[in-house]
Amino acid sequence: DIQMTQSPSSLSASTGDRVTITCRASQGIGDDLGWYQQKPGKAPKRLIYAASNLQSGVSSRFSGRGSGTEFTLTINSLQPEDFATYYCLQYNTYPHTFGQGTSLEIK
Amino acid sequence: EVQLVQSGAEVKKPGESLKISCKGSGYSFTSYWIGWLRQMPGKGLELMGIIYPGDFDTKYTPSFEGQVTISADTIIKTAFLQWSSLKASDTAMYYCARLDGGIIAPIDYWGQGTLVTVSS
Numbered sequence: 001d002i003q004m005t006q007s008p009s010s011l012s013a014s015t016g017d018r019v020t021i022t023c024r025a026s027q028g029i030g031d032d033l034g035w036y037q038q039k040p041g042k043a044p045k046r047l048i049y050a051a052s053n054l055q056s057g058v059s060s061r062f063s064g065r066g067s068g069t070e071f072t073l074t075i076n077s078l079q080p081e082d083f084a085t086y087y088c089l090q091y092n093t094y095p096h097t098f099g100q101g102t103s104l105e106i107k
Numbered sequence: 108e109v110q111l112v113q114s115g116a117e118v119k120k121p122g123e124s125l126k127i128s129c130k131g132s133g134y135s136f137t138s139y140w141i142g143w144l145r146q147m148p149g150k151g152l153e154l155m156g157i158i159y160p161g162d163f164d165t166k167y168t169p170s171f172e173g174q175v176t177i178s179a180d181t182i183i184k185t186a187f188l189q190w191s192s193l194k195a196s197d198t199a200m201y202y203c204a205r206l207d208g209g210i211i212a213p214i215d216y217w218g219q220g221t222l223v224t225v226s227s
Contacts, residue, residue, distance in 0.1 A: 001169075034213040043202055043217035044152065050213075087152055091206075091213050095168040096142075098152045 002026050002090050006099025012107040017078045021102045023088035025069045032092035035064055035073045039084045048073065109133040111203050111218035118224045119193050126189035127221045129203030136184040137161040140206040143177055143188045147199045158186060193225045
């Protein structure tokens with residue numbers, strides 16, 4: 001299975017800050033990577049697919065970059081509703097595998 | 108509107124059997140892979156397996172092979188996840204989700220989750 005290493009595992013930031021989360025794949029996955037946001041007690045929600053494509057309806061404050069083995073999710077101008085847990089997902093090879101998650105907390 | 112609606116929370120004893128469901132609507136149920144995912148308390152997401160209702164092709168992630176059974180009924184547009192003998196370690200939230208395209212495709216839509224609690 002492809003291992004996805006996500007960092008940091010937790011992050012404290014303030015409203016208005018810019019943050020970046022990184023995912024590294026154990027082997028090249030092209031751009032077959034998505035980013036998901038999960039709030040407590042809720043199902044995950046897709047933010048980004050194909051590494052950099054913004055899901056319809058998602059704020060443009062979210063952006064994704066990368067290809068191959070290294071990927072980033074950047075959130076600009078953090079808003080209160082952005083404090084959540086974020087996961088990357090590789091879907092290049094079955095089984096699809098997730099990063100361990102990044103818990104974004106209010107400082 | 109695409110929707111995946113899962114069955115309600117379950118409380119079971121170790122050794123009991125269980126079958127939970129995920130009903131799809133708003134799209135061609137037989138044309139997309141459906142996956143089942145586990146999220147143990149306070150932990151991350153794991154893909155357990157996927158099924159293609161069009162031909163019932165099913166794939167399991169190795170760590171879940173033999174532990175659960177994934178099936179589907181195209182008449183009622185519903186996918187199922189079942190256990191024959193639950194363990195306390197099966198306590199988790201279970202999500203169904205649709206793959207957006209073929210097997211090499213991201214998840215786009217999620218069910219609301221089914222909480223399974225296994226306790227004596």
